[in-house]
Amino acid sequence: MERTKTVRKAVIPVAGNGTRFLPATKAMPKEMLTIVDRPVVQYALDEAREAGIEHVVFVTSRNKQVIEDHFDDTPELISSLEKSGKDDKVSELGRLLPTAGSVSFTRQQAPLGLGHAVWCARDVIGDEPFALLLPDMISFGPRGCLAGLMDLYNEVGGNVVGVEQCAPEDASQYGIVGKGKAVRHGFAVTHMVEKPKMGDAPSNFFLNGRYILQPQVFGHLAHQKRGAGNEIQLTDSMLKLSETQAFHAHVYEGRTYDCGSKHGFIEANVAFALDRPDIGAAVYESLRDMVMSHESRIRAA
Known part of the structure; x- marks a missing residue:
């Protein structure tokens, strides 16, 4: 295995049912819920492309056709926008559209978990290292998280995970990694624990839904017994x-x-809205007024 073999492909699993957002997700995939004016899944694709990914594999399931449609061309809509003189919208849609042949879609026929969803992409990925982006987890910062993983991978090779720090008392809610020797863009992982018991966490660094994995993981997934949540x-x-x-x-x-x-989804909408030059100031004023009004009602209660 070449430790510096280029990471060209990424997997984005979008097969979940989104039950926590019912009834909104009764007929619409949760990945198509919008953060301001872009669906959640668009942020994952944009982050992958920013990091240099050339091909993205979406692992879908039944009733997810709208995701494929979102990443397809829409000649009728483009023609209508052009006739209306909305050239800015035409340009924006053009920038978001993947290049021909740069995305693939494969099915996860049964809801058998994230590991199974990743395994379903094995034939498209082949014998190459690949990135994995969980679309529910949206990066907010000067650059996407995956770009940083790529920097570290190009330095050390192997497998790389994205982590952030949580409050120590919240570590039992996450997958936690043990911190080993520091390297320039991160540190060696000594071990991984899924939702450790209170007080047993090896650190407060939690997995944040970004991974670079070697293809040998497919061999383990092929024989992996069912674990938490069956x-x-x-x-x-x-x-x-x-x-x-x-x-x-x-x-x-x-x-x-x-x-x-729901909490994280609302937080993301607020954060991205405040960061937008076109609406940020107006959103800030509205939020300030709402918070002040809410605090007044609490004091009066």
Whole structure:
């Protein structure tokens, strides 16, 4: 295995049911819920392209056709926008559109967990290292988290995970990594623990949904028994892979919002809206007024 073999492909699993967002996700995939004016899944693709990824594999499931449509050309819409003189919208849609042949879609026929979803992409990935982006986890910062993972991978090779720090008392809510020897863009991972018991966490560095993995993980996933939630867990196969291959962690300097939760989804909308030059000031004024009004009601209660 060449430790510096180029990472050209990425997997984005979009097969989940999104039950936490019902009834909004009854007929629409959760990945198509919008952060301001772009669907969640668009942020994942943009981050992958920013990091230099050439080909993205979406792992879908039943009733996810709208995701494929989102990343397809829309001649009728473009023609209508051009006739209306909305050239800025035409340009924006053109920038977001993947180049021909740069995305693939494969099916996960049964909801058997993240590990199984990743395994479903094995034939498209082939014998290459690949990136994995969980679309619910949206990076917010000067650059996407995956770009930092690529920097570290190009330095040390092997397997790389993205991490951030949480409050020590919250470590039991996450997958946690042990911190080893420091390297220029991160540190060596000594071990990984999924949702450790209170007080048993080896650190407060949690996995934030960004990975670069060697293709040997597919062999472990192929034989992986079901774990937590009666699903095939990616972390279990990563632990097996770590017995023979090195893992390093990149500490993301921005912030990741968990848009799989209602709280994180709302936080992300606020953060991205405030960061927008076209609406940021107006959103700030509205939020300030709402907070002041809310505090007044609390004091009066």
